[in-house]
Amino acid sequence: MKFAWSVLLILLLPQCFSIGIHHGVYHYYSYNEMVNLLNELKEKHGKIMEYYSIGKTYGGRDIMVIKISDNVSIDENEPEILFTAAHHGNEKPSYQFLLKFIQYLCNEYDKNVTIKHAVDNAEIFFIPMVNPDGVENNTRKNMEPNNCIGENIFSVMRGVNLNRNYDIGWDEWKPWYFTTTTATPYxxxxxxxxxxxxxxRGEKPFSENETKAIKIFVENRHIILAADFHTGAGKIIFYPYGYTNRKPKDEATFISIAENVSAINGYAFSEAGKAATGMEMDWLYDKHGVYAIIIEISREIAPQEENKVEEIVRENIPACMYLINRANEFMKSPSL
Ligand SMILES: [Zn+2]
Structure with missing residues (x-):
């Protein structure tokens, strides 16, 4: 009997230990929790908020777009801004921040004249989970099988890095040891x-459901300004280009946007400077003339401490409010 008890104790100990560790760990929204949240917000704030799917992932999940504006069901002549996150599914603070920002805009609209003014004079679009399959599986890439031998042996061969799959510099890959972009899953x-x-980077540009959906969405809108959120590189703002050392012709405007965002959230800023090919930011700017930036919001990919996520939210809500207002200025005076 004594022996049995000690075995039981040993079996139970790791459980107690892991419960201890997980106590107080920050909870990031799951895909289903995001959908529930969007439902609730639409019920309560349907006058200024709507959402819809622009496509399905390999795993059958919806790629959701949220629109926030006055007269939300009407396509008005207002500046359009696009916020995207979780191209990399494991970078959870990126979408968590956008979902908090969406809630903030909905809740403050009737109480805060500044927020109301911004929302009334813009069409703000969000794609908080570009890669919901990656979010659910906590992976950087999506969950496409890639049909290659050994995909079950090396699970890392599964999936495409969605932020390398856009049609910008996609062909300029180099062997894996020279660059961060690989040409094959191997x-x-x-x-x-x-x-x-x-x-x-995928078989060809826009080979993936997620990037295809964003391509069609952007082609059917007139986005002026965009920010794509990531984690893992520290707190830093990047502007184009990321696939080449060539300077963007709107460099001065990009620097001015980055400087202003930096003055608000306190982050460093820099040209992405040959960081990676096939990125959404470069594609938005080069093919559609969108003032697109990347905001890296954390050194850790997904911090577990609530205060770190709260800090990200606190730093970046005012930064995004600035971007919304800046889009409005562009609309009034396109040469700015
Ligand atoms: Zn990323």
């Missing part, structure tokens, strides 16, 4: 063994 096995994140 390269990701080597990268992961060397401690680098998986980077497979």
């Amino acid at each position: 390269g990701d096995v080597l990268l992961s063994m060397l401690g680098y994140p998986p980077e497979y």
Whole structure:
């Protein structure tokens, strides 16, 4: 009997230990929790908020767009802004922040004249979970099988890095050891063994459901300004280009946007400068003339402490309010 009790104790100990560790760990929204939240917000704030799906992922999840504006069901002649997050599914603070920002706009609209003015004079679009399959599986890439031998042996070969799949510099890949972009899923096995994140760019530009959906969405809108949120690189604002050292012709405007955002959230800023090919930011700017930036909001990919996530939210809500107002200025005077 004594022996049995000690075995039981040993079996139970790790459970107690893990319960202890997980106590107080920050909870990021799951995909289903996001959908429930969007339902609730639409019921309560349907006058200024709506959402809809622009496509399905390999895993059958919806790629959701949220629109916030006055007369939300009407396409008005107002500046359009696009906020995207979770191209990389494991970068959870990125979408968590956008969902908090959406809630903030909904809740403050009737109480805060500044917020009301911003919402009334813009059409604000959000795609908080570009890669919901990656969010649910806590992976950087999506969950496309890639149909290659050994995908079940090396799970890292599964999936495409969605922020390498846009049609901008996509062909300018180099062998895996020279760049962060790999041409085949096999390269990701080597990268992961060397401690680098998986980077497979896909079979061709826009080969993925998620990027295809964003392409069609953007082609049917007139987005003026955009910010794409990421984690893992510290707190820093990037502007184009990221696929080449070539300077954007609107460099002065980008620097002015980045400087202003930096003055608000306190982050550093820099040209992305040959960081990666096939990124949404470069594509939005180069093909659609959108003033697109990336905001990296955390050194840790997904911090577990609530105060760190709260800090990100606190830093970036005012920064995004600035971007909304800046889009409005562009609308009034396109040469700004
Ligand atoms: Zn990222």
